[in-house]
Amino acid sequence: MTPPPRLLMAVGAGGAVGAVARYAATEVAADGSGFPWTTFAINVSGSALLAALLLLPLARRSSTWAAALGPGVLGGYTTFSATSAQARSLLADGRAGLALAYVAGTLLACLVAVTVVGLAAPPLPGEDEL
Amino acid sequence: MTALLVALGAAVGAPLRYALGHHFDDGWHHGTLAANTLASLVLGACVGWSVGGSALALVGTGFCGGLSTYSSLAVQSRDLGLRRGAAYAVVTIALGLAACSLGYLAARL
Numbered sequence: 353m354t355p356p357p358r359l360l361m362a363v364g365a366g367g368a369v370g371a372v373a374r375y376a377a378t379e380v381a382a383d384g385s386g387f388p389w390t391t392f393a394i395n396v397s398g399s400a401l402l403a404a405l406l407l408l409p410l411a412r413r414s415s416t417w418a419a420a421l422g423p424g425v426l427g428g429y430t431t432f433s434a435t436s437a438q439a440r441s442l443l444a445d446g447r448a449g450l451a452l453a454y455v456a457g458t459l460l461a462c463l464v465a466v467t468v469v470g471l472a473a474p475p476l477p478g479e480d481e482l
Numbered sequence: 483m484t485a486l487l488v489a490l491g492a493a494v495g496a497p498l499r500y501a502l503g504h505h506f507d508d509g510w511h512h513g514t515l516a517a518n519t520l521a522s523l524v525l526g527a528c529v530g531w532s533v534g535g536s537a538l539a540l541v542g543t544g545f546c547g548g549l550s551t552y553s554s555l556a557v558q559s560r561d562l563g564l565r566r567g568a569a570y571a572v573v574t575i576a577l578g579l580a581a582c583s584l585g586y587l588a589a590r591l
Contacts (some may be wrong), residue, residue: 354501355504360497364492364494364496365493367492367497368496370492370496371491371495372492375484375488395552403556419500423500424496427551428492430552431546432518432521433549434546434547436526436581437525459556462555465556470560
């Protein structure tokens with residue numbers, strides 16, 4: 353069940369592009385010590401774009417492009433580990449309310465985004481969601 | 483230079499997440515769950531060790547950021563439906579926070 357090398361390479365190249373875009377965004381607007389708005393915006397926008405992936409004819413035609421753009425670019429662009437680390441840091445600083453608002457706010461905003469976009473976009477097959 | 487290290491780390495992390503998903507994702511997305519938990523553990527250790535500069539760009543921003551994903555978590559949760567989706571998301575977030583704290587504390591020992 354190992355994915356074909358062609359898809360792994362597509363995800364690797366896409367992931368590199370997405371991660372650099374995330375890095376660039378945090379260079380332009382660093383998260384600071386309060387609510388991590390930049391990471392929040394990255395995760396919400398990346399989730400919305402993943403839900404919209406199959407509006408793109410290129411992604412519908414080619415499984416390689418779908419892997420490069422979905423689990424690749426958008427998987428690399430969004431980050432779950434940073435939200436964990438930011439929430440841990442807020443908790444360690446005794447800012448439990450802010451940590452909860454950040455964690456719950458990110459999840460809810462991402463779910464609303466993918467649900468709204470999903471009304472207009474074709475559903476993703478399992479492997480493109482990764 | 484920093485951007486190159488971020489790209490390099492993500493070029494390893496993202497395919498690892500994809501392979502984990504292919505091997506272990508079923509009705510519960512265990513592969514994605516494992517990728518997000520592992521990335522949180524490693525990033526927590528990086529913070530605990532006060533890793534900075536080039537190493538943080540490569541391992542933290544690149545590898546952990548590429549290995550973990552929020553976009554898939556959101557779409558998968560939606561597709562699981564309200565109850566199972568909420569349970570999957572809450573378990574992912576709880577495990578991520580626990581793994582990150584564990585990594586941080588282990589690095590501080």
